[in-house]
Amino acid sequence: xxxxxxxxxxxxxxxxxxxxxxxxxxxxxxxxxxxxxxxxxxxxxxxxxxxxxxxxxxxxxxxxxxxxxxxxxxxxxxxxxxxxxxxxxxxxxxxxxxxxxxxxxxxxxxxxxxxxxxxxxxxxxxxxxxxxxxxxxxxxxxxxxx
Numbered sequence: 355x356x357x358x359x360x361x362x363x364x365x366x367x368x369x370x371x372x373x374x375x376x377x378x379x380x381x382x383x384x385x386x387x388x389x390x391x392x393x394x395x396x397x398x399x400x401x402x403x404x405x406x407x408x409x410x411x412x413x414x415x416x417x418x419x420x421x422x423x424x425x426x427x428x429x430x431x432x433x434x435x436x437x438x439x440x441x442x443x444x445x446x447x448x449x450x451x452x453x454x455x456x457x458x459x460x461x462x463x464x465x466x467x468x469x470x471x472x473x474x475x476x477x478x479x480x481x482x483x484x485x486x487x488x489x490x491x492x493x494x495x496x497x498x499x500x
Contacts, residue, residue: 355467358383358460359450363417363440366426371415371440374466380412380490381462382478385443387419388429390456392475397433402479403487404437411464412487414478417443419456461486463493 358381362372373381384400386393397416404414414437418426423441430439451460454473461470469490477483 355463355469357466358462358468359447361447363442365438365440366423366430369438371438373415373462376413376462377466378411378464380464380487382412382414382459382487383462384414384416384457384459385419385448385451385453386416386457388421388425393457394429394433396457396475396478397435399477399479400437401433401435403484404435406479406484407487408437410488411491413437415440417447419443419448419453420445461490463490465493469493 358373360372360374362370364370373383382400384396386396400414400416407414416435416437416439418439418441420443421429426439426441451458457475459472459476459478460468463469470486
């Protein structure tokens, strides 16, 4: 499994997030944009998943593609979420991550490897998805889930 490309982006509160800093945790990275209708439909399910996973060593990061901060703020005033929303996703980043369309979501294992890719809208709060994400916490060879 290939390593996930590292990045550092700033969230809507101005805090930086470096992907490699989350090594040891499962990270769900969702690429999205305000104009994307499937992204709009998917966000509430991501929030419900986050509410169940945030204390379980699973992190959700929503990486916005090319929207202005004001547009992102307006989007989330209608669809509030409490997981980090990162600004600054651009064409080069989407190319590096092989994103062909939005939404595209990647699941990164605790070693920083790309484990899953979901293209299109997905119900992240369904039991099978939650179980898959929680099972990945144990994928660190020879060490217990953290």
